[in-house]
Amino acid sequence: MNLSANSTTAAGTTNSTTDLISVSDVSKHFATDGGEKTVLSGVTLTLREGEIVALLGRSGSGKSTLLRCIAGLIAPSSGTVSYRGERVNGANPGTALVFESFALLPWLTVLENVELGLEAKGVRPAQRRERALAAIDAIGLDGFETAYPKELSGGMRQRVGFARALVVEPDVLLMDEPFSALDVLTSENLRSELVRMWSDGTMPTRTALIVTHNIEEAIQLADRVLVLDSNPGRIKAELAVDLPQPRDRRSPEFEALVDEVYGILTGQKAEPRRGLAVASGAQEVSAHDGGGEPTAATVPGGVMRGEAADTGSGNLEIPLPAASTGELRGLIELLAHRGGVEGLAEIADELRYEIDDLLPIVDASNLLKLARPQGAELRITEQGRRYAAADLLRAKEQFATLAVETAPLVRRIVRELRHSDSGALRADDMLAELKALYGDDEAEAQLDTAIDWGRYGELFEFDADSDRLLLPTHPDATA
Numbered sequence: 001m002n003l004s005a006n007s008t009t010a011a012g013t014t015n016s017t018t019d020l021i022s023v024s025d026v027s028k029h030f031a032t033d034g035g036e037k038t039v040l041s042g043v044t045l046t047l048r049e050g051e052i053v054a055l056l057g058r059s060g061s062g063k064s065t066l067l068r069c070i071a072g073l074i075a076p077s078s079g080t081v082s083y084r085g086e087r088v089n090g091a092n093p094g095t096a097l098v099f100e101s102f103a104l105l106p107w108l109t110v111l112e113n114v115e116l117g118l119e120a121k122g123v124r125p126a127q128r129r130e131r132a133l134a135a136i137d138a139i140g141l142d143g144f145e146t147a148y149p150k151e152l153s154g155g156m157r158q159r160v161g162f163a164r165a166l167v168v169e170p171d172v173l174l175m176d177e178p179f180s181a182l183d184v185l186t187s188e189n190l191r192s193e194l195v196r197m198w199s200d201g202t203m204p205t206r207t208a209l210i211v212t213h214n215i216e217e218a219i220q221l222a223d224r225v226l227v228l229d230s231n232p233g234r235i236k237a238e239l240a241v242d243l244p245q246p247r248d249r250r251s252p253e254f255e256a257l258v259d260e261v262y263g264i265l266t267g268q269k270a271e272p273r274r275g276l277a278v279a280s281g282a283q284e285v286s287a288h289d290g291g292g293e294p295t296a297a298t299v300p301g302g303v304m305r306g307e308a309a310d311t312g313s314g315n316l317e318i319p320l321p322a323a324s325t326g327e328l329r330g331l332i333e334l335l336a337h338r339g340g341v342e343g344l345a346e347i348a349d350e351l352r353y354e355i356d357d358l359l360p361i362v363d364a365s366n367l368l369k370l371a372r373p374q375g376a377e378l379r380i381t382e383q384g385r386r387y388a389a390a391d392l393l394r395a396k397e398q399f400a401t402l403a404v405e406t407a408p409l410v411r412r413i414v415r416e417l418r419h420s421d422s423g424a425l426r427a428d429d430m431l432a433e434l435k436a437l438y439g440d441d442e443a444e445a446q447l448d449t450a451i452d453w454g455r456y457g458e459l460f461e462f463d464a465d466s467d468r469l470l471l472p473t474h475p476d477a478t479a
């Protein structure tokens with residue numbers, strides 16, 4: 001399947017004879033309430049003739065943003081995207097896109113939806129029809145030409161999405177999570193048909209880039225996998241997948257590659273954002289006055305408090321992983337039942353979690369020192385064993401101590417509450433500070449997680465009516 005002689009060279013290596021797309025030092029910033037958010041930073045990659053490349057990364061790492069830059073739907077803030085050596089300004093003429101949501105026009109038939117792409121390219125009506133019918137045939141939609149999207153299943157709608165992209169015979173097919181909205185069987189079926197079309201040469205494209213957060217999907221489809229780091233997004237790793245098609249998901253080689261990607265993704269540390277000042281004014285706060293055991297806390301990445309990143313005041317630049325306390329407790333209990341160590345792929349399988357759902361919980365367990373990822377495995381710590389074995393009350397107390405010790409936003413809220421005369425804090429003030437760092441949606445997610453953790457650890461309460469965070473000793477608190 002891999003027609004490229006250069007498929008194992010590093011991302012960014014150029015070869016003018018086979019490079020169809022060159023992304024060179026691309027950065028992308030978006031404006032936020034309080035300033036600017038860097039989503040992509042110095043991304044360099046090439047897409048070469050004859051290869052399928054998968055772009056993997058955590059949620060929010062900038063995969064779709066990069067895809068949209070390549071398609072020319074948005075312009076990079078700096079750096080360039082070139083198609084066949086020509087710098088792209090505006091829509092990239094060599095690409096066609098398939099989206100997760102099928103984006104079909106409901107008032108047009110299948111045939112008319114597929115013809116749309118050709119109409120935009122100025123192809124004459126008779127030719128349009130002929131080519132659209134051929135594309136419909138190739139993707140297995142024969143017989144559905146006159147159907148409207150609402151008459152079709154999700155899988156058939158996505159086939160229309162593919163037919164619409166393929167009918168223009170783009171050099172480069174860009175796919176943004178094209179199977180995510182489909183059920184498991186349908187997506188499996190469509191994926192293998194695409195592999196077949198690609199292998200037998202009926203796919204009219206020269207290269208394809210697929211954005212996914214499904215590791216197995218990436219290993220199943222791609223000749224190369226690029227892993228995008230987060231905050232900001234940049235190429236973190238590149239893996240060549242040198243397995244013949246069709247690939248056996250249960251083969252040891254396939255599983256080894258899946259494990260390798262898990263290792264790369266969990267190896268990612270939550271680092272302070274670049275270029276932002278670090279809060280000062282270190283001050284120790286223990287979970288329970290006098291009862292906790294404040295130690296020299298480490299932040300994810302192993303940075304000692306006060307040395308570089310977090311300070312006792314709670315450095316908000318270090319994000320909380322989006323894990324609920326229920327999920328966290330469930331994961332640690334599962335790990336304890338499994339003897340203390342389990343493969344991440346096995347955990348995801350058992351819980352039927354996508355990687356994006358599992359990784360924040362793994363991050364949270366690591367942050368709170370309840371478990372440690374090691375390569376593709378998660379290993380429980382002594383703290384974790386105690387936590388899994390404790391009754392609810394003891395577990396909450398232990399959690400509270402660990403949250404104050406290791407989770408900067410939780411520590412910050414606890415500290416401010418204890419220093420305020422009223423024992424109350426306006427959530428909106430905290431939110432405004434978070435928005436300047438994270439943008440609106442992520443700021444709210446950060447505060448929601450902190451409130452969940454604080455409530456569970458009985459460190460503070462949140463009164464939605466008055467939008468205040470309250471110490472449990474506050475007169476308005478329910479405790």
Ligand SMILES: Nc1ncnc2c1ncn2[C@@H]1O[C@H](COP(=O)(O)OP(=O)(O)OP(=O)(O)O)[C@@H](O)[C@H]1O
Nearest residue numbers: 030031039057058059060061062063064065066213
């Ligand atoms: N137009 C925009 N304005 C402001 N922020 C944006 C814009 N588009 C994307 N972002 C932000 O950029 C970050 C990366 O988004 P993007 O959709 O590229 O990530 P992703 O890796 O594709 O995520 P997912 O896997 O969840 O789809 C997110 O934090 C998102 O909120």
